[in-house]
Every structure is written in structure tokens, then in C-alpha cells.
Amino acid sequence: MDLREALSLGGMRKVLGCIEVSASKLAMLMSLLFPSLLVAATNDDAVLMEELEVVASPIVEERVIRTFGDTLHSVGQEQLEDLAANDLATALDRVPGVNMSRHNPIGAFGGGDGGAIFIRGHGASRPGQEILTLFDGVPRFSGIWSHSLLDMLPVDGLQGIDVYKSPQGVLLGNSGFGAVNIKAKKHDGVGTSGSLMTAFGRYGTSINTLSYGGANSKNDYYFTASHRSSDGNRENGKGTVDSFYGRFGEDKEGPWSFCFQVLHTTSDVEDPRAIDAAQIPIVEKFATRGDLFIASISRDDGESRLDAKLYLDDGLQDWLQWDGAVAEPFYSVTDYRNYGLKLKHQSSPWQDGE
Numbered sequence: 001m002d003l004r005e006a007l008s009l010g011g012m013r014k015v016l017g018c019i020e021v022s023a024s025k026l027a028m029l030m031s032l033l034f035p036s037l038l039v040a041a042t043n044d045d046a047v048l049m050e051e052l053e054v055v056a057s058p059i060v061e062e063r064v065i066r067t068f069g070d071t072l073h074s075v076g077q078e079q080l081e082d083l084a085a086n087d088l089a090t091a092l093d094r095v096p097g098v099n100m101s102r103h104n105p106i107g108a109f110g111g112g113d114g115g116a117i118f119i120r121g122h123g124a125s126r127p128g129q130e131i132l133t134l135f136d137g138v139p140r141f142s143g144i145w146s147h148s149l150l151d152m153l154p155v156d157g158l159q160g161i162d163v164y165k166s167p168q169g170v171l172l173g174n175s176g177f178g179a180v181n182i183k184a185k186k187h188d189g190v191g192t193s194g195s196l197m198t199a200f201g202r203y204g205t206s207i208n209t210l211s212y213g214g215a216n217s218k219n220d221y222y223f224t225a226s227h228r229s230s231d232g233n234r235e236n237g238k239g240t241v242d243s244f245y246g247r248f249g250e251d252k253e254g255p256w257s258f259c260f261q262v263l264h265t266t267s268d269v270e271d272p273r274a275i276d277a278a279q280i281p282i283v284e285k286f287a288t289r290g291d292l293f294i295a296s297i298s299r300d301d302g303e304s305r306l307d308a309k310l311y312l313d314d315g316l317q318d319w320l321q322w323d324g325a326v327a328e329p330f331y332s333v334t335d336y337r338n339y340g341l342k343l344k345h346q347s348s349p350w351q352d353g354e
Contacts, residue, residue, distance in 0.1 A: 059094040061160065067354065073163040080155060084199075086207050086228060087241070089115070091155045092180070097165055100150075105205055106230035107239025107269030108150035109286045115150040119165055119178035132176030135263060136184040138294055138311045139175075143336025146175070151267035152290040152315065154243040157211045157224035159183040184247060184261060187213035187222045204231035220249045236283045237272040241265070255301045263292040280322040282329050290315040304347035313338040 061076030073095055085091035089100035089108065099118040102108050108115025117123050122130040129147035133140055141148045155161070164172065164179040172179050187193070192214035199207040206229050213222030223246040232238050242265070249259040271284040291314045299306045317334040348354055 059096070068168075070164065070166045070168065073165070075161045075163070077158070077160065080158065080160075085155055088117070088150050088153050088155055088161075088180070088182075091161060092117075092163065095163055098163060102150075103272055104230065104232050104237045104239045104269060105201075105203060106207075106228045106232075107241050107267055109269050109271050115148075117148055117150075117180060119163070119180075122177040130177045132172050132179040134172075134179060134181040135292060136261065136294060136309075137181060137342065138292070138309060138313075139338070139340075140290075140292060140313055142317060142334060143313070143315060143338045144334045148180075149288055149290075149315075149317070151241050151269070151288050152265045153182055154226065154241075154245070154263075154265060155182070156209050156226045156243060157185050157222070157245065159185045184245070185213075185222060185224075186247065186249065187215045187220045190215055190217070201230075203233050203237075205229070218251055220247075222247045232270065232272065234272040236270045239267070239269040241267045241269075255299045257298045257300075259294075259296040259298075261292075261294040261296070263290075265290045280324070282320070282322055284322060285318075285320045287318040287320075288316065304345065307342075307344045309342045311338075311340060311342070 059079070060073045061079055062072075062074040064072045064074070066072055075091060075095060079094075080091055083090060083094065085093075086106070087108070089102050092098045092100065097120050101116045101118070103115075116129070117131045117133065119131055124130075125147075127145040127147065129141070131148065133148035133153055135153065140152060160183045162181040162183065164181070167177050168179065192212070194210075194212035196211075197207070197209045201207075207226075208228070209224065209226040211222075211224040214220070223244070225242075225244045227240075227242050229240045230238065244264045245262070247259065247261045249257065251257045266287075266289050268285065268287045271286065273280075273284070293312045295310045297308050314337050315335075317332075319332040319334075321330055321332060322328075323330050346354060
């Protein structure tokens with residue numbers, strides 16, 4: 001470029017363009033160099049913090065790889081209290097690989113996906129669920145549709161919750177790709193104790209739980225009752241859930257022990273529907289009632305253990321819906337009765353053998 005061309009308007013633009021490009025490259029180079037220079041200059045003044053060792057998990061109480069190669073996650077009483085869990089959905093909210101669906105703060109609208117459990121993606125089937133729910137080892141689910149109803153699985157006064165994330169053909173049968181087992185509580189120690197908990201929150205939410213139990217050298221008893229209600233965080237989102245659990249156990253002289261348990265639950269939950277759903281003349285509702293009875297006998301002589309559980313689960317689901325085709329409401333009533341006998345025998349024919 002000669003002097004005449006450089007002094008022309010086009011020449012000036014080319015010169016300024018070259019300067020602009022060089023300036024941008026220089027800025028990029030400085031941004032890469034300065035952090036390393038800054039770190040090198042202050043490396044001598046770096047503060048080393050003390051080593052922190054994490055020895056417990058705030059999410060689950062225990063994670064065990066069992067002898068069968070599967071993984072078992074347990075949520076204990078401490079985690080339930082820290083989470084302020086009022087139902088199964090909030091109790092398992094932080095367990096890796098487990099998800100829940102719900103509509104209302106209190107009560108799970110179990111007619112569709114308003115109260116469902118998902119483990120590693122399984123659990124979306126309707127009817128059925130692929131996930132087995134148990135109370136103290138006894139299956140509890142809708143007898144006709146074979147999916148769980150969260151309002152019939154209270155978490156008041158529990159010993160803990162075990163989550164099986166893979167199929168367990170021998171332990172669980174062939175009806176589940178995963179399972180959630182609620183472990184019922186037994187009064188520990190000798191003497192009596194009780195507790196009363198009351199909590200209030202937004203949307204007119206109220207949670208009340210009463211527990212009492214006792215034990216001596218031969219017998220133990222424990223019961224808990226709860227009442228939960230809320231106006232819901234959306235219109236037509238009210239829910240009320242009540243439950244009662246009672247247990248009486250007796251340890252005979254020798255290896256034998258007996259136990260009888262009863263669990264009663266009721267719920268009445270409104271369906272707020274999807275936000276963009278068309279308006280209907282009624283408020284759809286889902287109500288449940290369930291009574292579970294378990295009679296258990298165990299024998300443990302140190303070398304082998306036998307457990308037998310005879311159970312009866314009598315349940316009712318009353319689902320009020322709107323039929324848009326004929327413009328009238330209708331009820332879908334499911335009245336079922338599940339019963340059975342579960343036997344389990346374990347022995348150790350050699351050391352560390354089972």
C-alpha cells in the first residue's frame with residue numbers, strides 16, 4: 001500500500017480494521033495470561049483449609065450391597081425427621097433414583113398419576129405399576145389395579161423405609177422391578193414413652209401425630225394416630241388423610257415370638273386438574289379407606305430363623321369423575337380384599353453361609 005492509497009478513505013478503513021483485529025487478539029491473549037500470572041503471584045499466600053472427612057449421608061441412613069449383588073437403600077427415623085416427611089413422597093424425595101408424582105400438599109390423588117412411585121424409570125404403567133409397595137413385608141396396593149396408593153402407606157412412627165432398586169424374584173415375587181418396604185416400629189427398651197407433634201403451615205396445612213408405647217420383659221405394644229389436612233396450593237386442591245397403627249407383641253420363653261398389627265387409613269382428596277384444563281361443573285375427588293391386619297409368628301434359635309405372616313387387606317377406592325361425553329358425573333368404585341400367607345426360612349449350614 002503506497003502513501004496515496006493509505007491516505008485515501010478506503011485505505012484508512014483498512015488500517016483501522018487491522019488495528020481493531022490486532023487489539024482483539026491482544027485482549028484475548030491478555031485474558032489467558034493474566035489469571036495464570038495472578039495465581040503464580042499469589043500462590044505463596046494461599047490458605048490451606050483443614051481436611052474435612054464426611055462419614056455419614058444426610059440423604060439416606062444406609063446403603064448396602066447385599067450378598068445377592070443388589071443395592072438396598074434405607075431411610076431411617078433421623079432422616080424422616082430432618083425432611084419433615086408427612087407421607088411416602090416426601091420421605092423418599094432425596095433418595096437417588098426414586099421419584100414421586102403428586103398434585104396436592106396433603107393427600108395423593110391416586111386415580112391417575114397424582115400419587116405414583118418411580119424407581120429408575122419404572123412405575124408409569126396403568127393399570128399396574130411395576131413397583132411393589134409393602135408394609136412390614138406384606139404387599140399393599142390396589143387389589144384390582146395393582147398399583148400403590150400413597151395415602152394407604154403412612155410414615156408415622158416408622159422404624160424406617162427400605163428401597164430395592166432392582167427385581168427381587170425370590171424376595172418380592174414376580175410383580176415388581178423394584179420395591180419400597182415400610183418397616184413398622186416396635187417399642188424399644190423397658191417402660192413406656194409417648195410423643196405429640198403438631199405443625200402448621202401455608203395453605204391452611206395442619207399435621208398432628210400422637211404416639212405411645214411400652215414394653216416389659218415379655219410383651220410390647222405401640223400405637224400411633226395422625227390427622228393431616230390442607231386447603232391446597234391451588235383451587236380444588238384440598239386433602240385430608242387420617243391413619244391409625246397399633247401393634248402388640250409377645251416373646252415366649254425360648255425361640256418363639258408372636259405379633260399382631262393393625263393399620264387403618266382414610267383419605268379424601270380433591271383433584272385440582274391441569275392448569276390449562278377445561279372447566280367442569282364438579283370438583284373431582286378421590287377417597288380411600290383401608291384396613292390391614294397382620295398376624296406374625298417367628299422362631300429364631302441362632303442357627304436358623306422362620307417367619308410366617310398371615311395378612312388381610314380390605315380396601316375401598318371411591319373416585320368421582322366427570323364424563324364429558326354425556327355431561328354428567330359418575331363414580332368409579334373399587335372394593336377389594338387381598339389376603340395371603342408369607343413364609344420365609346433362613347439357615348446357616350456353614351459359617352458365613354445362608
